[in-house]
Amino acid sequence: MKNAFITGGLGFIGSELAKSLIKNKIVKKCIILDNFGSFINPLKSNFKDYRQQRLDNVKNILIERGDASNEQIVLKLLQKYKPEYIYHTAALPLAKIDNLNAKEASIGSVDATRNILESLVFVKNNYKKYNFKRFVYFSSSMIYGDFKTKIINESSNANPKEIYGTLKLAGEVITKGLSNYYNIPYTIIRPSAVYGPKDMNQRVSQIFINKAIAGSNINIHGKDEKLDFTYIEDLVRGAILASTKKNGINNTFNITNGRGRSLLEFVVILKKYFPNLKYKLKSRDKFRPKRGTLSIQKAKKLIGYKPKISLEEGINKYLKFLKKI
Ligand SMILES: NC(=O)c1ccc[n+]([C@@H]2O[C@H](COP(=O)([O-])OP(=O)(O)OC[C@H]3O[C@@H](n4cnc5c(N)ncnc54)[C@H](O)[C@@H]3O)[C@@H](O)[C@H]2O)c1
Known part of the structure; x- marks a missing residue:
């Protein structure tokens, strides 16, 4: 039975991925590296x-504390466990913070990506029987910059307009370039x-729901600001399909809900639970790219991905969780 190595595996996405890989018997063991x-x-107050x-x-999880850009740590773990799958989720994942510190932001997306791929090559070259299956890099929709068309697909221009998106795209380029070179x-x-x-991580969905629960006013930065909100279970299912199906090899996929929804729509859904909820419309954050719908046609066609959780259902589930804590 196989192993998976997940960088950033204690994070929101990495931990759900680990659970699902084990639950669905895709791997026996997950080796997690997290700093x-x-x-x-x-x-x-609400952190x-x-x-x-x-x-x-969760059984069969091994947790190592360390940085994914550290050569000795990554090499040691790959040599020891020879994972068939590597999922690289480790990164500083908040655009606002990455934009303040490009050096720190490049550790996960740039340094670690190069380090993992080169360590992998070393192990592959030294253990000829190593049947490595897939390196999976978690990028972001921020690599597109401002969406120039109503719906963006994987062939649309990558034109990031801030540091987070730039470094996520740099990680994509390193992934493709080194993977092609080293096969x-x-x-x-x-x-x-x-x-x-x-x-x-106090992203917009968490901030809005927590404010609603606390009875505070919500500030909506940009009335028409749209995001392709994606429920965690859908992303994890899509990532597993993309990494285990043959058609996913050397391919790039948008894995989202496939429908941009405005921040105002999000608040209107919340108002069903909190009729007295008040909100104010404010100007949009200029550094944020203008986003919307990401096409998921390629993922539907090549790997059979289909999101299951609508924003309405997802908010209901997330709200139940946040109310309890
Ligand atoms: N959550 C989103 O909405 C979203 C959207 C697009 C892309 N992504 C990408 O998905 C990935 C995971 O995001 P998340 O939401 O799970 O974030 P998260 O903060 O919950 O998880 C990231 C984890 O990585 C660890 N980490 C960070 N840098 C590391 C390093 N250099 N070495 C080892 N561990 C490190 C952190 O300790 C954390 O546990 C990131 O690459 C992010 O850019 C997330």
């Missing part, structure tokens, strides 16, 4: 670090606005 990085001020609980009660099968996933229980 326990913190991107949100832990003194914020909760779920990291310790994310993989509680490593890879898959690139482009998620967007992932949400759901146990995210602790």
Whole structure:
């Protein structure tokens, strides 16, 4: 039975991925490398670090603390476990923070991507029987920059307009270039606005729901600002399909809900649960690219991906979780 190596595996996406890979018997064991990085001020009143609980009660998980850009650590783990699948989710995942510190932001997306691929080549060259299957790089919809058309597909121009998107795209280029050179099968996933229980990074969905629960006013930055909100389970299912199906080899996929929804629509859904909820329309954050719908036709056709959770259902599930804590 196979092993998976997941960088950033204690994170929101990495931990759900680990659980699903084991539950669906795609791998026997998940080796997790995480540096326990913190991107949100832990003194914020509603901050909760779920990291310790994310993989509680899940068998066959091995957790190593360390940085994915550290050559010795990554090489040691790859030599020891010879994972068939590598999922590289480790990164500083919040655009606002990446934009303040390009050097720190490049560690996960640039340095670690190069390091993992080169360490993998070393192990492959030294163990001829190593049947490596896939390197999966988690990119972002921010690599497109401002969406120039109503719907963006994987062939649309990558034209990031801020640092986070630029470095996520740099990681894609490194993934493709090194994988082609060393003949490593890879898959690139482009998620967007992932949400759901146990995210602790205070993204817009969490901020809006927490404000609604607390009875505070919501500020909507940009009335027409749209995001392709994607429920965590859908992203994980899509990422697993993309990394295990043959058609996913050396391919790039948008894995999202496939429908841009405005921030105002999000708040209107919340108003069904909180009729007295008040909101104010404010000007949009200029650094954010103008986004919307990502086409998922390629993923539908090549790997059979179909999202199951609508924004309405997803908010209901996330709300239930956030109400309890
Ligand atoms: N959540 C989203 O909406 C979203 C959207 C698009 C892309 N992504 C991408 O998905 C990936 C995972 O995001 P997430 O939402 O799970 O974030 P997260 O913050 O919940 O998880 C990231 C994890 O990686 C770890 N980490 C960070 N840098 C590391 C390093 N250099 N070495 C080892 N561990 C490191 C952190 O400690 C954390 O546990 C990121 O690459 C992010 O850019 C996320």
